[in-house]
Amino acid sequence: MQKRQLLRALAAALALPALGSVHAADPIKIGLILPMTGQQASTGRQIDAAVKLYMAQNNPVIAGRKVEVIVKDDASTPDQTRRLAQELVVNDKVVALAGFGITPSAMATAPIATQSKTPMVVMAAATSAITEASPFVVRTSFTLPQAAVAIAEWANKNGIKKVVSLVSDYGPGIDAEKYFADRITLNGGQVVDKLRTPLRAPDFAPVLQKVRDASPQALFVFLPSGQGAAFMKQFAERGLDKAGIKLIGTGDITDDDQLNDMGDVALGVVTAHHYAAAHKSPVNQKFVEAFKKANNGMRPNFMAVGGYDGIRVIVEGLKASKGEGGEKLLAAMKGQIFESPRGQMLIDGQTRDVVHDMYVRKVERVGGELQNVEFDAIKAMKDPGKSK
Numbered sequence: 001m002q003k004r005q006l007l008r009a010l011a012a013a014l015a016l017p018a019l020g021s022v023h024a025a026d027p028i029k030i031g032l033i034l035p036m037t038g039q040q041a042s043t044g045r046q047i048d049a050a051v052k053l054y055m056a057q058n059n060p061v062i063a064g065r066k067v068e069v070i071v072k073d074d075a076s077t078p079d080q081t082r083r084l085a086q087e088l089v090v091n092d093k094v095v096a097l098a099g100f101g102i103t104p105s106a107m108a109t110a111p112i113a114t115q116s117k118t119p120m121v122v123m124a125a126a127t128s129a130i131t132e133a134s135p136f137v138v139r140t141s142f143t144l145p146q147a148a149v150a151i152a153e154w155a156n157k158n159g160i161k162k163v164v165s166l167v168s169d170y171g172p173g174i175d176a177e178k179y180f181a182d183r184i185t186l187n188g189g190q191v192v193d194k195l196r197t198p199l200r201a202p203d204f205a206p207v208l209q210k211v212r213d214a215s216p217q218a219l220f221v222f223l224p225s226g227q228g229a230a231f232m233k234q235f236a237e238r239g240l241d242k243a244g245i246k247l248i249g250t251g252d253i254t255d256d257d258q259l260n261d262m263g264d265v266a267l268g269v270v271t272a273h274h275y276a277a278a279h280k281s282p283v284n285q286k287f288v289e290a291f292k293k294a295n296n297g298m299r300p301n302f303m304a305v306g307g308y309d310g311i312r313v314i315v316e317g318l319k320a321s322k323g324e325g326g327e328k329l330l331a332a333m334k335g336q337i338f339e340s341p342r343g344q345m346l347i348d349g350q351t352r353d354v355v356h357d358m359y360v361r362k363v364e365r366v367g368g369e370l371q372n373v374e375f376d377a378i379k380a381m382k383d384p385g386k387s388k
Contacts, residue, residue: 025064025065026065027065027066027067027068028062028065028066028067028068028095028318028323029067029068029069029070029088029092029093029094029095030067030068030069030070030094030095030096030097030098030311030314031070031072031084031085031088031089031092031094031096031097031098032047032048032051032069032070032071032072032098032099033072033074033081033084033085033088033097033098033099033100033105033109034047034048034071034072034073034074034099034101035073035074035075035076035101035102035105036048036071036073036075037073037075038075038076038077039076039200039201039226039227040076040101040102040224040225040226041226042225042226042255042257042258042301042303043101043124043224043225043226043303044073044099044101046225046257046298046300046301046303046304046307047099047101047123047124047303047304047306047307047310048071048307049291049294049295049298049300049304049307050291050300050303050304050305050306050307050308050311051069051098051307051308051310051311052069052294053290053291053294053308054307054308054311054312054315055067055069055311056294057290058315060315060318060319062315062318062319062322062323063322063323065323067315067318069311070088070092070094072084072088074101074105076101076102076105077105078104078105078107078108079108081100081105081106081108081109082108082109082112085097085109085112085113086112089112089116089118094118094325095118095119095318095323095324095325095326095329096118096119096120096121096314096325096329097109097112097113097118097119097120097121098120098121098122098123098310098311098314099121099122099123099124099307100120100122100123100124100125101124101125102124102125102170102199102224103125103126103127103130103170103171103172104170104171105125106120106122106125106127106130106133106137107130107133107171110130110133110134110136110137111134113134113136113137114134114135114136117136117325117326117327118136118325118326119136119138119314119317119325119326119329119330119333120134120136120137120138121138121139121140121310121313121314121333122137122138122139122140122141122310123140123141123303123306123307123309123310124141124225124303124306124307125141125172126141126142126143126144126172126175127143127144127171127172127174127175128143128144128145128175128383128384128385128386129171129385131351131352131353131386135330135352136330137352138313138330138333138334138347138352139352139353139354140306140307140309140310140313140345140347140354141302141303141306141310141354142273142274142302142306142354142356142358143175143353143354143383143384143385144172144173144175144176144179144222144250145175145176145179145383145384145385146274146358146381146382146383146384147176147222147250147251147271147272147273147274147358148175148176148177148178148179148180148183148220148222148250148272149179149180149183149384150272150358150359150360150378150381151180151220151248151249151250151270151271151272151360152179152180152183152184152187152189152220153183153187153378154248154270154272154360154376155184155189155218155220155248156183156184156187156188156189160189160217160218160246160248161188161189161190161217162189162190162192162216162217162218163184163189163190163191163192163216163217163218163219163220164191164192164193164194164195164210164211164214164216164218164219164220165177165180165181165191165193165194165195165219165220165221166195166196166197166207166211166219166220166221166222167194167195167196167197167221167222167223168196168197168198168199168202168222168223168224168227169196169197169198169199170199172222172224173196173222173223175385176222176250177194177196177222179384179385180220181194191220192214192216193210193211193214193216195207195210195211197223199224202223202227204230204231204234204235205234205237205238208234208235208238208240209238211240211245212238212239212240212243212245215243215245216245217245217246218245218246218247218248219240219245219246219247219248219249220248220249221247221248221249221250221253222249222250222252222253223249223252223253224252225252225255225257225301225302225303226255226257226258227252228252228253228254228255228258228259228262229255229258229261229262231253232253232262232263232265232266233262233265235247235265236263236265241265246270247269247270248269248270248271249269249271250271250272250273251271251272251273251274251275251276251302251361251372252273252302253269253271254266254269254271254361254363254372255301255302256276256277256299256300256301256302256372257298257299257301257303259299259363259370259371259372260299260369260370262370266363266370267363267364267365267370268362268363269362269363270360270361270362271360271361271363271372272358272359272360272361273302273358273359273361273372274302274305274342274354274356274357274358274359275301275302275305275341275342275359276302276359276361276371276372276373276374277299277300277301277371277372278361278366278371278372278373278374279341279342279343279359279374280374281339281341281343283339283340283341284341284342287300287305287308287341288300288341291304300341305340305341305342308340308341309340309341309342309345312338312340313333313336313347314329314333316332316333316336316338317329317330317332317333317336318332319332320332333347333352334347334348334349334352335347335348335349340356342356342357343356343357344356344357344380346380348382351382351383351386353382353383353386354383355380355381355382356380356381357377357378357379357380357381358377358378358381359374359376359377360374360375360376360377361373361374361375362375
């Protein structure tokens with residue numbers, strides 16, 4: 001009922017005639033909704049910093065109008081995300097919405113994007129189904145099936161047959177659990193237990209005890225950005241690193257934003273992900289150096305690259321649409337292909353989802369710092385969740 005009322009109010013507001021024509025000097029506005037406070041604050045901090053860096057580097061002016069980014073904090077509360085999105089569309093007249101730290105926030109906003117025909121760029125949330133929630137959603141982050149399938153392939157090739165999975169109990173975690181298990185079992189492996197922890201304030205000790213009791217060859221883990229350091233601490237406290245259980249997972253668990261704080265327990269952990277600050281390319285080297293310089297030495301993580309690429313996709317789309325939003329901007333985003341700090345990247349014209357390399361990495365000490373060092377890759381990987 002609340003959602004229907006919100007959409008009716010939005011439709012009525014959008015139907016009102018404009019009170020005045022847009023002046024050439026009026027800025028083109030983009031609404032960026034991020035968790036700047038709360039448990040996912042590291043996500044917001046990284047994306048906000050990356051968007052600010054891109055804007056400072058490029059200072060875009062399109063059809064004589066400056067591009068302005070309006071940042072709003074939703075604290076990863078979906079109701080708040082939806083309300084902020086409505087305000088940005090109706091009151092601020094943004095041409096695009098962007099950000100979305102967690103899947104429930106993205107899903108809550110999708111009906112507004114559809115109703116108002118406002119392109120919505122998902123820079124963080126990674127559940128496969130998000131792009132199917134609205135024809136106006138474009139994603140520049142990654143999908144959990146991409147990462148889960150990539151690490152399952154590596155596990156199969158390296159003789160890992162008996163695994164326990166541990167995921168955060170919401171959309172991306174369920175994706176990770178399913179696609180990892182499907183690929184492992186397809187190749188003759190076995191997931192002997194599937195464990196889940198709550199999204200908010202998880203205590204890992206009880207589930208880690210279950211892992212130890214099951215004595216698998218490996219523990220596969222997905223956790224949202226920001227929880228990796230706490231998990232790694234408890235993994236060491238329960239002695240799992242000494243019990244011969246190999247830790248593998250999606251790249252969230254060795255998040256570059258927290259990796260140096262994890263200590264030696266992280267050494268040797270193998271993950272699959274689309275970006276590491278240690279990725280070897282001139283484009284990434286320039287990005288990492290500029291990001292650190294602008295942010296007191298903070299290392300960019302995979303959220304930062306999702307934000308950096310996301311704002312690029314919007315700005316390049318606006319250039320092609322000559323500053324117009326709606327369906328023209330959406331069309332100009334589809335099919336974009338460019339060299340990102342992560343490597344070659346494509347926005348699939350049909351699915352509006354990201355196609356990129358998925359790297360297998362191992363945590364090593366490089367120059368006195370812990371880094372995710374890439375040693376293998378699945379090239380130009382589409383979302384397995386959509387390749388049925």
